[in-house]
Amino acid sequence: MTKWPKALFVLPWAAVACAVPMASRPEPAPDGPPNVEQNQRINVTKLYDDTCAKCHGNAAQGGGGGTRSLITEAAFEQANDKPFFDAIKNGVPDMGMEAFGGTLSDEAIWSLVVHIRELQARGLREKNGSPKAANGVYSSKYHRYRIETVVDTDQGLVTPWAVDWLPDGRMLVTNRGGTLNLVVNGKVGPAIKGVPAVAEIGQGGLMEVSVHPNYAKNGWVYLAYTEPGTANPRAGFTKIVRGKLRAAGEETTWSDQQTIFEVSQDNYSGSGIHFGSRIVFDGKGHVFFSIGERGSGERAQDLTRPNGKIYRLNEDGTIPADNPFASAADKEKGHLGAIWSYGHRNPQGLVFDLNGDLWDTEHAPRGGDEVNRIEKGANYGWPIVSFGINYNDSPYSTPWPKAGQNFRMPAYRWLPSIGACGLDLAKGPAFAKWKGDLLAGGLSGANVERVRMKNGQMVEHEELVHGMGRVRDVATAPDGTVYVVLNDPHKIVRLVPAD
Ligand code: HEC
The missing domain is CATH 1.10.760 (Cytochrome Bc1 Complex; Chain D, domain 2)
Incomplete structure (x- = not known):
């Protein structure tokens, strides 16, 4: 040299x-x-x-x-x-x-x-290039797979956002514009009647659907959506509700709705960005969900504001006494007792792993989307530190906390950004050798990545899908096949084992 x-x-x-x-x-x-x-x-x-x-x-x-x-x-x-x-x-x-x-x-x-x-x-x-198929078969480190279409574009999905399954195998799908449908054998059924009205402002609208793990017993389905403000329907904020599906003939109706989480109207905003909105259950009686900072980064650091937080509630919406900011002293300071962790920008992926650890993926600015292990009461640093830079090509910050700053660093970051959205766990029985790995989607990256964590750190990652469309959700079906919800084109595909 x-x-x-x-x-x-x-x-x-x-x-x-x-x-x-x-x-x-x-x-x-x-x-x-x-x-x-x-x-x-x-x-x-x-x-x-x-x-x-x-x-x-x-x-x-x-x-x-x-x-x-x-x-x-x-x-x-x-x-x-x-x-x-x-x-x-x-x-x-x-x-x-x-x-x-x-x-x-x-x-x-x-x-x-x-x-x-x-x-x-x-x-x-x-x-x-991108992951390539030979005779329709993709090869990856541990598994060979095919990608097959589950719901094609002719089924009329428009910006599908999330999917989940009922115990009988039927799949629920949300469309951002405000419709919830059941899908059977690739056919999208009529819109379920009576779902709450949404404000489809920018990235907001009807977002997450999450079926309670004990659905067979209790029938609860949880939704996250942008609720229109009372004074201004073009302003909104993420709201979490649960309800039941009542079937009568061909028609299904959303009923028995209960509010799980909503915020005061002064937080409702016309900003069209960063709604977060994933819902997961810990199996111990709690529901966790994420809400983005709505473009008000400084509020992600403010425990009196709902922006840029991950939340934990009892499944009926009450605040658990052992939440990190639920003490009498917190209440006096106006802290929101539902907060579990803070300093998030736009967490659009949330999942529990096989050890019971909670992970999120979140959208950074340009460069540096994050995978974080979410811990009780922890601060993830936005908007003070970030791996990203400004969209206008100027510097933003350094990613590492400075002396005196107690921020959690991500276990993994996508640099450049993939527009992280959608996260699930490989759970088997299909793809047994991926079991326990994170499967993460990217909107701008138009990809799905498998990320393996060990002791809280990334030890392996590989791209499984690229270039089929913007990936809005990744969801592992009960049989372990991996569903990928695409926008542009609006369809749902899945990874199935090839051998
Ligand atoms: C005069 C030539 C020269 C200039 C100018 C220069 N570099 Fe380098 N840089 C090198 C060489 C030589 C190395 C050693 C490794 C190699 O051979 O690539 C290096 C190493 C690096 C590395 C570490 C790479 C590694 O593999 O560990 C980074 C990062 C880097 N440079 C970035 C920059 C940036 C950013 C600038 C401009 C601000 C810059 N360099 C300017 C020649 C240069």
Whole structure:
């Protein structure tokens, strides 16, 4: 490898700083928090192209002076996040790379790592393509599988959001616009009458459906939806209800509805983003659900506000006495007793694993969607720390908590983002060798990934599906086959074992 003489790398920093004129400085992202210091509103792509590309190549392909390509699976791994950051900050003196820590803020340095990750992802996709089928059979590390259509586009689903199963094998599916249907043998039945009216504002609408694990005994089905505000029907907030399905001939009606969770009207907002909305049961009498921060990042840190939280309630909606913020002192401070954990941005995946640990997946800003192990009372750091950067190509923060900040780090992050949405566990009997692994969907990533955790850390991941559509939900059926709810096209497919 060529060793570059140091003198070559005395960079014209003044020129770089001036390269982005004041007038063209990008505005902060609309959903970015106003309170995070961003001392350098630089354009990350330009910074990289001006400063790094001469050695690393503007697609991270390397080449300059013998600099190696970063387009390799090994270089792309999460384990390199901190080493990459350190390499940029401290330089790689024996290899001729200058230290940039003296001239760039930590936030700017982290944004360069995000940019490199995006270049790597693009390069690896070009090199490796998507998971491929030979004679209809996909091969993965432990299993061969086929992907078959369950509900085709001709069945009229519109932005299907979630599925779950009744004990008799019928599947329930929500459509974001506000309809709930039963599906039998790929045929979508008539809309169930009497489901609550929803506000389909932006990403909001009818979202999650979750069948109680003891449905056979109690008949409860839980829903999460955006309830229209009383004063302004174009404002809304996530509400959780449960109800029963009453069948009369061909017709099914939603009845006996009970409110499990709702918030005061002053929280209802016209913001069309970050509704969260997954519902899971711990099998010990509690229901957990997630609500996003609705574009008000700072409220994710505020225990008196419902935004950006994961909640735990008794299955009837009452607050368990052992919740982390349910003491008399909390009540005095106005803390919401239903909160289980906070500092979340948009948790759109939630599942219990076989050990009883709770996991979420959540949408970060550009770069760095997260998989978190959710612990009682813990703070997950949004909007103060994030793996992401602003959508406008300017730095946001560094991902690691600073001294005095007690934030939980994700066990795994998708860098770049996949638009994490939908999460379930491989449970068998189909795909027995995946048993216990997380199966996570991505909207913008249009993919499904299998992620294996051990002792709270990611130890293995692989992509199972890519490029069939935006993945809204991933759900393991009782037989262990893996259902994937797609948007654009609006259909449902499933992974079945090929042998
Ligand atoms: C003068 C050439 C040069 C410039 C300019 C340069 N680098 Fe490097 N960089 C290297 C070399 C050489 C290495 C050592 C590894 C290799 O050969 O790729 C390296 C290593 C790295 C690594 C660690 C890679 C690994 O595999 O561990 C990162 C990350 C990195 N550079 C990012 C940057 C960024 C971001 C910039 C711009 C701010 C930059 N570099 C500017 C030459 C350069």
